[in-house]
Structures are given as structure tokens and as C-alpha cells.
Amino acid sequence: MIVLCYQAGEAVHRVIGPLYEQLEAADIAYELVLVANQWPDRPDPTGQVIEEFAIHRDTVRTVLGEKQGAMGWDMRSGLAAARGDYMVVMDGDAQNPVEDVLKMYRRMRETGVDVMKGRRIARFDGPYRRAISVVYNLTFILLFRTRGIWDVNGKPKGLTRAAYEALDLESDDWFIDAEILLSARRRGLAVAELPVVFHPNDERASFVRPAAILEFLRNMARQRFRRRS
Numbered sequence: 734m735i736v737l738c739y740q741a742g743e744a745v746h747r748v749i750g751p752l753y754e755q756l757e758a759a760d761i762a763y764e765l766v767l768v769a770n771q772w773p774d775r776p777d778p779t780g781q782v783i784e785e786f787a788i789h790r791d792t793v794r795t796v797l798g799e800k801q802g803a804m805g806w807d808m809r810s811g812l813a814a815a816r817g818d819y820m821v822v823m824d825g826d827a828q829n830p831v832e833d834v835l836k837m838y839r840r841m842r843e844t845g846v847d848v849m850k851g852r853r854i855a856r857f858d859g860p861y862r863r864a865i866s867v868v869y870n871l872t873f874i875l876l877f878r879t880r881g882i883w884d885v886n887g888k889p890k891g892l893t894r895a896a897y898e899a900l901d902l903e904s905d906d907w908f909i910d911a912e913i914l915l916s917a918r919r920r921g922l923a924v925a926e927l928p929v930v931f932h933p934n935d936e937r938a939s940f941v942r943p944a945a946i947l948e949f950l951r952n953m954a955r956q957r958f959r960r961r962s
């Protein structure tokens with residue numbers, strides 16, 4: 734189980750505390766990988782917070798490198814550090830209910846799918862974010878013909894180890910979510926969705942600003958062009 738903790742600070746306890754308790758109670762062999770890579774010029778206290786959490790818990794490990802990319806980089810560094818047969822990634826900002834991690838793991842085992850993603854059926858992060866998401870997902874379906882898949886960026890994201898190895902992910906930014914789905918489809922892997930609820934971020938404003946939207950558009954165009962050539 735991998736939690737992306739970048740810039741979460743003390744608030745990360747709201748996620749890793751309950752998640753650890755649930756994993757301990759679940760009677761499964763697990764490890765919890767907490768990722769808080771950081772930029773050298775941007776202090777982030779989260780590294781220390783998760784180190785203190787991990788130090789007394791054998792099943793908890795930290796990934797605390799120097800950041801060389803955005804969310805995709807962090808997700809890839811967490812996946813690379815994880816050793817389990819199933820990997821489930823979630824954000825450390827408490828927007829997803831913690832219990833969805835175990836729910837996804839169990840659903841993956843029951844159904845035998847290779848890749849699973851959260852699909853936000855109820856989201857409370859505001860009309861602006863919802864609108865951006867709808868436009869993004871419609872554009873995505875039109876460009877890539879991914880009918881049946883909605884909410885590309887929904888988390889948690891679950892991968893079997895075999896799927897992770899086959900996907901050979903390379904995105905360093907937000908496009909990693911799209912890359913997982915497109916790459917899985919290209920390889921004929923089974924992808925399924927888990928309906929989830931998405932809460933507002935109480936700690937900070939959305940990171941999805943105009944620059945992020947431009948980055949999404951650039952990525953989609955690049956990927957689409959690559960597929961054609």
C-alpha cells in the first residue's frame with residue numbers, strides 16, 4: 734500500500750494512522766510505503782513526520798528522495814520501492830476514504846483484474862474542480878476512445894505486480910494516471926473501476942491551476958500523436 738504524502742505535513746496522520754490500523758487488523762501480509770520526496774529548495778516537513786511514524790512500525794517504510802518530477806515521479810518511486818504482489822496507491826491528503834485501499838485490494842483479488850482505479854461517483858471538491866474534470870474526461874474519451882472508463886485520475890490506483898512490470902511507466906507528472914490506463918489497454922490487461930467518494934481538501938486549495946490544465950492538454954496531444962505515428 735503506497736501513500737503519496739507530498740506536502741501533507743502533520744495532516745498526513747489522518748490518513749496513515751487509520752490506514753495502518755486497518756491493515757494491522759486485516760490479517761494480510763502487507764507493507765505500507767510512505768512517499769515524501771522533496772525539492773531541495775522547497776522545505777517540506779512531511780519527510781520528518783512520516784519518518785517518525787515509520788520508526789516504531791516494522792511494516793511501514795518511507796521513500797524520501799530528492800524530487801525529480803511531480804506526482805508521476807512520486808508514484809513511480811513508491812511503486813518501485815514496494816515489494817508486494819498487489820500495489821494500491823492513494824493520496825495522503827485525506828480526500829479518499831482510507832478504507833478504499835483495502836476494499837480495492839480485496840476486489841482485485843476476488844475479480845482477478847490486472848488494474849483497478851477509483852471512480853469518483855460523489856465528489857465534494859467544488860464545482861470548479863468538477864467542471865475541469867468533466868471536460869478532461871470527455872476530451873480523453875474522444876481522443877483515446879476509452880469508452881467505459883471514466884474519471885481517469887480517480888484514486889486509489891491498484892496494480893498487480895505483473896501489471897506493474899508490464900506497464901513500464903515513465904510519466905513524471907499528472908499524466909501517469911492516463912498512462913496506466915492507456916498502457917494497460919494497449920497490452921490487453923483487464924481494467925476495472927471501484928466506485929469511491931471524494932472529499933474536499935480541507936488543508937489547501939487545489940493544485941490544479943491553469944498551468945496544470947495546459948500540461949494535461951500538452952500531454953494528451955503528445956500521447957495521441959505518438960499513437961498515430
Ligand SMILES: Nc1nc2c(ncn2[C@@H]2O[C@H](COP(=O)(O)OP(=O)(O)OP(=O)(O)O)[C@@H](O)[C@H]2O)c(=O)[nH]1
Pocket residue numbers: 737738739740741802803804805807824825826828858862886934938939940941
Ligand atoms: N500537486 C502535487 N502533488 C504531488 C506532487 N508529488 C506528489 N504529489 C501527490 O499527489 C497527490 C495528489 O495531488 P492533489 O493535488 O491532491 O490532486 P487532486 O486531489 O486530484 O487535485 P486537487 O485536490 O484539486 O489539487 C497528493 O496527495 C500529493 O501527495 C507534486 O509535485 N505536486
Ligand SMILES: [Mg+2]
Pocket residue numbers: 824826828934
Ligand atoms: Mg488531492
